[in-house]
Amino acid sequence: MRILIIEDDPLLADGISQLMRTSGHNVDSVASAELAAPALASEVFDLILLDVGLPGIDGFEFLKKLRADNCRTPVLVLTARDALNEKVRGxxxxxxxxxxxxxxxxxxxxxxxxxxxxxxxxxxxxxIHGPLVLDEGAHRAWLDGKPLDLPLREWAILLFLLDNVERVVSKERITRALCNWEQDMSGKAVEVYVSRLRTKLEAGGIIIRTVRGIGYMLEENYAVRQPT
Structure with missing residues (x-):
């Protein structure tokens, strides 16, 4: 598995990293929720080991926003808080x-x-949408049977469009549905992510149409490509 460790104690983080690597896993480690955000945006992880007592945004708040972002990656919470209500909260x-x-x-x-x-x-x-397959449980995607790399924001926007096939969704709806733990996603950022998605999906004939002045629509039908 590829594991992300979010732990601000360097000795503990190093010890856990060594244990996981010895067990054959790939490991990345960061010391705060703020540093975890770009890691999750650029890589797909199979498991998150999350400390609760983090500086800045604590582990519970990070977990809450992680799930609000539709991230389904399993999370194992690590904490010094032994109270039952804290366990239940997590x-x-x-x-x-x-x-x-x-x-x-x-x-x-x-x-x-x-x-x-x-x-x-x-x-x-x-x-499944034509040649596009998204496995939500495994957080993996394929286009024409080939693995498709989708960072967290692109994955979330594509899922939102798949939930609204043939419906025009505004940038405002997307930003409300996919808020960041630091600040709301801007309309300009949505444009960038949609543009990246188009570039990745056009090889499979998947069409995300821009409805000028309103928003975007994932079309039901995909372009049938002629063999070369």
């Missing part, structure tokens, strides 16, 4: 598991392994 916000500090490396490894088994065993949640 699970209600969308955490998949909860581990209280201090913890033994064997227990962390066991919980990560259990989450990995759960991910491999869950039912695929696929969206």
């Amino acid at each position: 699970l209600n916000l969308g955490a998949d598991d909860y581990l209280t500090k201090p913890f033994a490396s064997e227990e962390l490894f066991a919980r990560v392994t259990a989450l990995e088994r759960r991910m491999h065993g869950r039912i695929s949640q696929q969206r």
Whole structure:
């Protein structure tokens, strides 16, 4: 798996990173929610290990906004808070598991392994639109059977358009649905992400039409390409 560790204690972050790498996983580590944002925007992770007591935006607030952004990546919360209500809060916000500090490396490894088994065993949640396939459960996409790289914002906008096929959606609706934990996404940013999506999807004949002065529409039919 590719794992993102969000932990501000450098010694603990390094120890967890070494444990996960020894187990064969690929690991990236950041010290705050603010630093996690660009990492999640540029890479697809299979698991997030999230500390609650982060500087700035704390882990609970980050988790809340992560799920509001339709990010379904499993999250294992790490915290020194042992109160039952804190555990319940984390699970209600969308955490998949909860581990209280201090913890033994064997227990962390066991919980990560259990989450990995759960991910491999869950039912695929696929969206199919012509040659485009999005698996929401695995957070992966394919176009004409080839893997399609979609950073978090592009993924979220494409899902929103798929939920509104043949409907014109305004940039304002998109920005309201896909707000950032730092600030609302601007209309200009939406234009950039839609442009990037068009570039990636045009090879498969997927059409995102601009309705001038209103917004965007994902067309039901896709262009049938002639063999070369």
